[in-house]
């Protein structure tokens with residue numbers, strides 16, 4: 001029998017490949033598979049459709065008429081009667097040994113940690129194709145190749161009693177190992193829950209990354225949902241709960257952006273730009289600056305004298321807006337924009353996750369001084385959480401900007417590593433010397449300034465306010481408990 005003939009005279013039943021697992025950096029399983037069954041009918045081989053429908057309906061807990069209608073579908077030679085059927089029902093069905101009825105074992109996605117890391121992991125369609133998150137971004141690796149079971153049949157599709165069956169085994173998908181540390185992730189998620197309980201926000205985000213590689217150790221979004229109970233029938237709810245806001249949504253960063261403005265000033269000063277301010281320069285203590293006929297004010301009314309006689313370190317401590325306006329205006333938009341670009345604003349970071357937002361950076365050609373004055377302290381600019389985290393990390397890690405990533409490696413069940421994501425340097429932002437000087441100033445913010453609540457005896461903690469710090473402190477303290 002030649003190949004063509006074999007093709008004509010056989011019918012296939014799929015042998016489903018197992019989808020690869022998703023694990024954390026230490027091997028904790030986050031996405032796994034469980035077994036379910038699909039029941040098929042080969043309509044031509046079903047002799048008594050009425051009787052078969054009744055028996056099937058009773059074994060599978062289905063509506064008899066619906067099953068009968070399926071068996072009578074004229075167009076299809078192979079009909080799917082039911083999906084995701086559990087083993088006990090299949091055992092009942094097997095005892096009936098009905099003509100023309102077959103079943104195949106399927107692998108169904110199962111997420112052992114329920115809603116942990118849900119927006120990052122994402123989920124699959126009912127056909128096991130990645131729809132969102134890592135499940136989607138790495139779908140081509142996670143998906144295996146199905147095998148086949150070939151039966152010889154006669155011209156109308158009835159299996160030949162003495163026909164030969166050929167089995168082609170399935171080729172399982174590759175596993176994906178995340179950069180995430182599940183232990184840190186759990187702490188981040190519980191911190192967000194506490195924060196949500198206290199302040200009732202619409203949403204909260206948290207990102208923890210290794211500053212020396214931009215491997216993401218934790219990425220949490222509140223509210224979350226269980227990956228095993230996806231609200232597939234409510235599109236609006238589904239979109240809102242599954243959105244990874246850290247990567248896909250933008251917001252005005254405000255005072256946290258002052259880290260970059262300070263870094264830009266220090267770097268330009270080190271390079272001899274006379275428009276940059278020396279670390280010893282004392283800023284004008286007035287609350288207000290007048291730019292292009294508009295007024296730029298500090299968030300503080302400057303009445304208590306705390307914003308007087310400040311150097312750059314002092315301005316970071318009190319988070320004094322006009323000092324950062326002075327820096328941006330003095331350096332000018334050409335210089336300032338060069339650095340904004342090096343720090344990755346207005347661009348995708350290139351993280352391995354779909355739907356990343358660019359942020360909003362006004363085109364340089366249309367920026368007026370009154371805009372630049374506000375960009376200096378984080379207004380009139382919008383960023384994603386991941387952009388801000390990467391920019392700030394590069395400002396204090398020696399000036400290295402890497403491509404952030406969520407996946408460490410893609411590997412087969414036998415341990416073969418197909419793909420490894422290593423730290424990839426994109427560009428430099430500032431020099432190591434500038435970075436070290438800035439890091440010291442940010443430690444000052446936590447030791448003496450507006451970030452005091454984050455101070456932890458015996459540890460170097462740098463920070464910049466603009467966030468609610470209490471929760472961050474608990475987070476850091478818990479991390480220290482685990483990692484020392």
Ligand SMILES: [Zn+2]
Pocket residue numbers: 287298299300302307319320321322
């Ligand atoms: Zn001020």
